[in-house]
Amino acid sequence: MYYPLFIANRLSLKVKGDRGAATGMTVGIVGVAMAVMIMILAMAIVTGFKHDIKRKLQGLNSDITLYHPDAYITLTPQLGTVLDEVAPGASVSVVTDRTGILKTSDQFQAVTFRGLDSGYDLGFLASTITHGSFDGFFSADEDEGVEPMVLSAAVGGILGVGVGDKLTAYFIENGDARVRRYRIIALYDTHFGDYDRGMVFVPKESLSFDDAMLAGKAGTSVLIDGLPENEITPVAQALYERLLAASADGDIDTFPVIDTLLHSQELYYNWLSLLDTNVVVILSLMGVVAAFTLISSLFILILRRVRMIGILRSLGAANRQVSDIFVILSLRVVGYGIVIGTVVGVALLWIQDAYHVLSLDAASYYLDYVPVLISWQQIAAVDLCVAVISLLVLLLPSRLVSSISPASVMRYE
Known part of the structure; x- marks a missing residue:
């Protein structure tokens, strides 16, 4: 067996009766653990935020x-x-977009009516429903001539209406005013304020004011999703x-x-790309913190065991072999820190993912809680990178032992 490894495995990180050494090792472990935890949290939060925003962008467009x-x-x-x-x-569908006005007895609101056909994927919109549901969306109440409508909670608040209420819609078609009656079957909230205040969903046939539209295969847009x-x-x-x-x-x-x-949606995608820069900055800062704490811990290990260094040197141990002993000891600090940081980081991510403890201002961030996306590949990459970088950082300071004279060390107190 490589004897520096043999010796390092039998040495304690704490020196008996030396509280300063114990404190130094604790600081080293905590420093590495904090760095690993923050790296994992930063990557999971940014990845989750980008994932959820992109999902909303794809769902709304x-x-x-x-x-x-x-x-x-x-x-x-x-x-x-x-x-x-x-x-x-x-998924291919045909939609019809028309601008119109929703009116109650004392309020009105200009909005865009999006007419959906039966081929439209309602999955995302259904996930944003806060009251009601899409059940019966494509079936009109023929006895009353009332069509179903899905309205945003924001517009519902402006007009003072809710699920089950009826609204009158006014359109201008070829210079003529057209009127439609709708019943609200659901309220949605995407947290995209401008979108919510300007878009309502109705069956496409309710916006068909000419024969071409009634054919069912024509509209203002063909969507591919x-x-x-x-x-x-x-x-x-x-x-x-x-x-x-x-x-x-x-x-x-x-x-x-x-x-x-x-x-x-280029503006949003460019904004999301900028978040990667924030992650790089955080990872770099945490790497520097971990490096400083490790170097400090290594110096403490060396200074608290100078007599052992002198004995090994006097017995003929090479500088490289003595240095390896302290590198291995320091890597134990790294190992403890990585394990603790990973466990705590994953636990915090699980709590946030399950209970949404941390909230966000939806008006500013388009989400009402901090999203996280736990990726075991990212976690493994963080742990591996921290271990490799720590090893590289420790190699140079560990050469400090070569400057220690065995003769003077034997008299060191």
Whole structure:
């Protein structure tokens, strides 16, 4: 067995009767544990925040949108074939957006009505419902001529209405006023204030004021959803090239505008990218803290065992071998710190994930609690990096033993 390892394994981190040495080792362990814990918390919180915000952006907007600026777009069989070829398995739906006014007896609010067809994925919107549900959304009350509506809690508060109440909506179509009656079946809250104050959801047929819309395959936009984030741009590019070829062949009459989530919500994605810089700063600072505490602990270990160093040197031990003893001792400090920091960090993350102890101002952060995403790969990476960096940091100061004279050390008190 490598004898520095043999000796280090039999040495205690505490020197008997030396409270200063014990305090130094405790500080070292606590310093490493704090650094590891904060690194794990920072990465989990930022990763969770980015994940939840991106999920909301994808839920409130489509991955890819096709539209004509001045006309309706129809999901023709030819266009459907192109979409199936370029994005197989993606969710395709047709929506109609119209601006109108909601009115009660004493209040009114201008909003955008989004008409959804039966192919629209209601999964995300259903998760934001605070009162009511989407049950019966695509079935109108024909006896009363009232259509279902899902309204935001913000607009509901402005108008003073809730689930079960009826509202009158006014639209302008080709210079004529159109009136629709709606019953609120649910209230939603996405915590995106501007979106919540300006968007309501209704069945697409309730916004159909002409024959083209009544056909069911026409609307203001065709939405493509269900794509992984890293596939949105490649699919959009492939769709552009395929539609260009179809237009040249005469398979489609007009070439639609293609917009992507990454383009329309670029401001939010750039903001989320800046969070990575914050993580780098935090990790760097915690790395420096861990390095200083480890070096301090190493010096304490060396200074408290100078007589042992002198004995080993006088017995012929090489400087490198004596240095390795103290590096191994210091790595035990690192090991204890990593284990404690990891356990405490994961425990805090679990508590936050389960009980949402820490809250956020939803008006500023678009979430009402601090989100976390526990990734065992990230945790393992943090622990491994801390261990490797600690080893590298300890190598240079451990060479201090080479400057100690065996003759003078034997008389050291």
